Amino acid sequence: MMRIYRLALFLLPRAVRERHGAEMAAVFEQLIVEERQKGRRAAARAAQRELASLLCFAWHARRGRLPRAHRDESRLTWPTTAERSHPMRDLLFQDVRYAARLLVRTPGVTAACVVTMAMAIGANTAVFSLVHGVLLRPLPFPNEDRLVVLGQYTAGDEVGVSSTTPGNFFDWQARTTAFEAMAAFASTQRIVERGDRAERVLGALSVGSLFEVLQRTAAEGRVLTAADDVAGGPGIVVLAGGFARQWFGDAQAVGQLLRIGGVPYTVVGVMPADFAFPDYDTQYWIPARFDAEFRQNRDQFFLRGVARRSSGADLDQVLAQMHGVMDGIRREHPQATANATATVVPLRMFVVDDAGPRLWMLLGGVVLVLVIACANIANLLLARSTIRRREMAVRQALGARSTRLFRQMLTESLLLAAIGGAAGIAVGHVLLSALLGWMPTDLPRAEGVSLDAMVLGVTALVALACGVAFGTWPALQLSHGQMTDAVRSGARETGRRDPVRSVLVVVQVALSLTLLAGAGLLTRSLTNLMDVRPGFEPAGVLSFTVSLPTAVYREPDARYAFFTRALDRLQALPGVMSADASSTLPVAGRGVGAWFNQLDRPLPPTQTPPAVPYRVITPGYFTTLGIPVLEGRGLTEEDGLPGRRAVVISQAVARRFWPGESAVGASIYLGAPDNRLFPDAEIVGVVGDVKQTALDEATSEAVYIPHRLMAGWPSMSFVLRTPIEPTSLATAARTVLREIDPAVPVHDVRAAQEIVDRSLSPARSSVYLLGLFAVMALTLAVIGVFGVLSFLVAQRRAELAIRVAIGASSRAVQWLVLRQGLRQVGIGLALGLLLTVALARSFESLLFNVAPADPLTLTAVSLLFAAAAALAVWIPSRRATRVDPSAVLREG
């Protein structure tokens, strides 16, 4: 309470505050202490009374007058000493006061404007916070614009920054000059243990001087350096700030021991809380420590380079140099790199990934809402200004200059904008927390999104710009209008029509139709996505992943034995119909791939074989997940035994490599000729395609390898089919695995349906949000149409009354109004459709199986809009027919 009073003291003029402020605060404190003895309520009442009295004192002291209660005391000091003597400020104060009075006098219009502004500014503030926090905010590295991620792109493989091999990376590092420093990283998931706590945690391998490239130092201890990345040294690790707190609390983490992947590591440093690389989920960094042989490897694609451009080298120069280096590598190692090109992507783009288009689209959506809101408010103000024409004319006739009147009018709209903007920030604050809840969980950099000073500044500017935008035209019109006409016309308004108002309505209709169409197209996309069959039956399946610490389970046989035993035990659980496992779950990610080699069609050594994703599975996998065997057979227990090397391929692989013929019976091997995953194997069957990364992926290639053939696979995802609710099996499954080995954590326990649903979440949140904005736009536009027509009817009452008096039927009168409204809506719809087709191309990448100009969607939203608009036009037109000519004509 004391704090509020002290703050309120700042309302007093400075001289008064300096002279009496401290005393007043002391008195207030004593009064409250005294009242508190009577109870909290008494104290609250006293505080309230004191604050009200203070406000009164401040208001009057600033105006150089005493409040009514003390007015007589002014005689004590006649002539009164004024606290202010700034003519410009006085004038502004006067303008603001006048504007405030006017806003209070027309509460309906004011409330409508403020609410409209608050919603539009609020939506903009929230979405802009996201765009700023995710896309625009600099990364937490000095000169981050010079940081790039290096990767390679192999023709025929997926597009985007793809990882590279140690051999290529070390060649880049040695042969380029356009970088100040270059390092590499790779994400890794390992089991972290301390005491009896064991969790699978995402970390990163640091190759070379990662932290030197990023130019960040540790908050405690030290970072990893190039000298740490030498094979054979003791295990050391640097932890993320949050992770260190989670595991060590307030205790000093540096110097402590952690087991990572079964190997002891000493913590040498803790990073500051804002440090995140490559993303917020990465919790630790360990030196990669490749041995000399592995540094030459050219068929293990898992590294990404990160480098700092020299200040003189721009992105094009860097790319040109990388291409030159890559040409050399290609000549030296033709088979491994024949189709490969180097890619250089700014780090920020790499971090933001594919969130950009979606966020920009949302921002586009809310900006449209804001424009529509401004048009709406401009319309309201124009309507009001028509009523005030006489007032302005009289003021002008009495000698007010038009610049003064213009300023006065603009002050009004700016005041409205300021109030609306302030309310908008409050709305934005609420909306932002809701937005963060709705956005997909994998939105990059979402952790750092907030309503910060930058966002507030932009919001203030936008609100100001809105005030100018919706205030200028009415102000100009009023201050420079033909005032003498207005005076002469008397109290009765002329029926003059303002083309600007019609234009505003057309603009509103056009823009909101565009938004509505955008939302419609995204909805169609989402329903199309939901109709996509993932290629397996996710319902009734529980999935979870178990990763073995490789340092403990060193031998392939030990790993195979663990998983086989786990499957046997899980199979025996009540409620489990079948239990199987795979190295990678469907829709959960691309997983790993390898070069695909057909024995009967060998490639020349100068050509790189195409890479195809593969999965290591247990024999019953196809049955448990309901993946159909289309040709040949599935896998059996015997497949993978010596002399029985068999694999199954997906239909997409069969189509690609054996177009028009049967793949069954052919033999393949995966990997480089001198580094095969397994010796060659026979294709014994073709199964249906299963979506691997997302529901909208174009092809779903996969080679299924029996577990027995790759028995050393250290991490398997289990799938349990059950007739009961899948997640109800989770506890039993965990218990089984804990009984086998308590040190092996189970993670990502969820229903398979959830994995499928999660892949829809970006599309779903876009639909919800754009849909919300579209509804806002539609509402505003309909209110706009309604408002303008209602006003028009009111303005033309006399004319309509005369028409009725001389015999026009009510139908004819209604049609007169309807026609005008419908014409505006019609033009708006046509323009909106054109705009939609033009804009939809820009977010084509977000659409799935829907053309940007999908006729069905466009027709549907046009009809929806027309229906809403028809209602908005109908009501005022009905009112027009109820004009009572005798009453209206008597008024004149």
Add this chain to the structure above:
Amino acid sequence: MPDYPRRDRAERLLPLTEPVFHILLSLSDQDLHGYAIIQDIRARTGGDVDLTASTLYAAIKRLLEGQLIKEVRRAAADDPRRRYYQITALGLEVARRETARLERTLRLARQKRLISGKA
């Protein structure tokens, strides 16, 4: 401020508002700080006149400007935020005249038998 003779100046300031009159009354026989003035007035009027901090200091500001009261130093041990006020000769004069004016008004009311007592 124009320098009127004290008598005239005092006359020009009448009538006083209730808060101002009570503040002058409180200070007529002792020097007090703000909170003590509020308490003194409340006790004397049985709670009928209860000033807020703002009303008090709005009045004190004017009284200081009009030189009816002045600030005086007090014991160092006291709360440093507290300031003590003392009535000036002009203040005393104004208070006396206001009392006389009220007395005249009261007498008129008695003559009209609005209240009982000796006219």
